[in-house]
Amino acid sequence: MKRSLMLTRLKRSVRLGLRSLWLHRLRSFLTMLGIVFGVCSVIAMLAIGEGASYAAQEEIKSLGSQNILLRSVKPPEEEKVQGRRENYILSYGLTHEDVRRIEKTIPSVELVLPARVMREYVWNISTRVDAEVVGTFPNYPRTRNHQVARGRFFTNTEMDAAENVCVLGAEMARRLFPLHEPVGRDVRVGQHYYRVVGVMEARTKAAGAGAEHSGDASSGGSSPAADRMFIPLETARRRYGEVLANRRQGSFEAQRIELHEITVKVAKPEDVVPVSDVVRDLLSKNHKKKDYDVVVPLELLKKAERTKRIFSLVLGSIAAISLLVGGIGIMNIMLANVTERTREIGIRRALGAKRQDITTQFLVEAVILSGVGGLLGVALGVTIPFVVSRVAEMKTIITWGSPVAAFTISALVGVIFGLYPALRAAKMDPVEALRHE
C-alpha cells in the first residue's frame, strides 16, 4: 500500500520533471550533452581498447599458452666477424642436442617440437609465393594449436621416409591455387617437387604477425610476413643439409643452423613458468653464446593483461573527468533552475509540500537529465565502435558491462550533482520564497 503510493508519487514527479525540462528544451538538451559525450566516449574508447587488446591476446594465444618457444638468434658479436670475413660460415642456434636434453631432463614437458625454417619461393607452374618452408614433426598442429582445414598433416611414416609432401598455409594455398583444390597437386621449391597433402586453417591477421616474428630467425632480416609451408623435418634435412646459404642479399652469406625453433609444450599450464626457468638454465649452460631466445606466451599474455589494466585505468580516469564536467553542468543548470522557481517552491511549501517533496522534485529532474543523457550516450557509444570497425576495419569489442557501468555512473552523477541544488531548494524559507519575484 505504502509502496504503491510512493511509486505513484515517483511517477508523478517524473512526469512533472519531464514537463519542466521540456519547458526549457534547449537548455536541458545542452546540459545533457555533457553527459552524452562523457558516456559515449567511455564506451567507444573501451570498445576500441578492448578490440586492440583482444587482437594482441589472440596473437599471443596462437603461440600456445602452454608452450615455451625457443628460437635461434644470430649472436650480436658474430655479426662483426661476418662483416670482416665474407665467406665465413656462421654457426649458431639451437641443436638437436638441446631437444634431447629438454626431453630427458624436464619431466613435466609433454612434447618437444623442433623446426627448421627456410625462406624460399614456392611455385605452382608460374605462380610464385614468398614463403617460409618449415621442416617439423607430424605433431605440429597439436602442439601449436593450429589445425588442418582440408586434407591432413603429414604422417610419421612420411617423416621417416623423408617423403616430399607438404601442407600449405591457407593464404598461400589461395594464392598458388586460386582456381583449384590444392590437395593432391604439386608445388615446386627450388628443384624439388612436393605433393600437397593438406591445407592449414586460416589464422587471424594478428596471428600472422606472430608468424612474422618467428620468421626473424631464419632470414635474419626484417622481411615481411610470410605464410608457412610445412614439410617433414627429415625431408628438410635431406634437401637442405645443415648449411643454409642466404641467396637473397648481395654477398654470399651462409649460416649453419641445426634448428630454428623448438616448441616445448608443458603438460600443465601452471608448470609453464617454472619449466621456462629450467629451460633457460639448461640452455645457458650448454650455449657459450646467447644465440637463442626464449619466448613464453603465457608471460606475454600476463604482460598484455597488465597493459590492458593500465589502459583501462587511464580510460576510466578520462571518463571520470568527463562525467565530472557533465555533472558540474547539471549542478549549474539545476541551481539556476532552483533560483528561477523560488516562488513555485514557496507556493508548493504553502500548499503542504514537505522539504523532502521539494528535494525529490528537483533531484528527479537532475536524474532525468543525466539518465536521458546517459541513454543517449550509450546509444551513441555503441554506434561509434560499430562505425569504426566498418570504416577503419579495426576490431572493436563492446563488453556488456561498459554500457551498463557508464549508464549507472551517469545516473549517479545526476544524484550527486543534483543533490546540492535540491537540498538548497528544500531549505528555503517558505515566507521568503513566496515573496520572491
Next chain:
Amino acid sequence: MPVPIVQLDQVHRSYRMGDEMVYALRGVSFEIAAGEYVAIMGPSGCGKSTLLNLLGCLDRPSSGTYRLAGDDVSSMDDDALSTIRGTRLGFIFQSYNLIQQLTVLENIEVPLFYQGREEGESREIAQRLAARVGLGHRLGHKPMELSGGQQQRVAIARALANDPRLILADEATGNLDSTSGREILALFDELVAQGRTLIMVTHDPAVGERAHRIIRLRDGLLETDQRR
C-alpha cells in the same frame, strides 16, 4: 465550550534585517472561534503579513504560543507544519500564486498530491471544485490564459482542495477590478455560510466591512478588536 480554532497568546515575532532588529509583533493575543469571518486591518508595516504568515504556519513565533484547534503549533517541526498547511489550512494570495506551467485542474490538484491522494480521486475532487467556482469549462487552460478574477477563483478552488477548516486570504481582491472583486467576496460569504473560518488581511475598508469581526493592528500590537 468548543475549542477556538485560533488561540494566540502573547505572540512575539522579531527578525534581523541587516544590523537592525525588527519587532514585527510585540505580544499579540486573541482567539478566533470556528466559523468566524475575520478581517485583519492596519497600516502597512503594522505586522499584518507577519501575523498572517504565523497563522498560516509558514512561520513560527519568536515567543508566545499559537494553538490551532487546540494543538500547539509553535513547537512543531517543519514536516508537521507542512502537513498542517496541507490539511487544515487553505491559502489565497493577492497575486494568486498559481503554478504557471500547470493547468487549472493540475493547480487545484497540487495540495491533494502532497497528501498522497490517489490520482482518480484527486482528479474528481479538482473537477468538482473547479465547477463550484465556475471554471468547469476551463480545466485544461494555463493560468496565463485566464483573467485575474478567474485565476483567483482557481486559487480558491485550490485552497478548498483538502477541505480545510481555516482559510487565509491575503489581499485577495487587491489585484482585481471591482466586479471580479465582488464575485470573490461573494464566494467568501458562501464559504463562511458553509461553516468555514475565514481570516483575511486587507487594507480596503470596504472589503473589511464584509467581515463579522475586524482586528486592527498598529506597530505590532493589537489596536482594536471589533465584532459587528
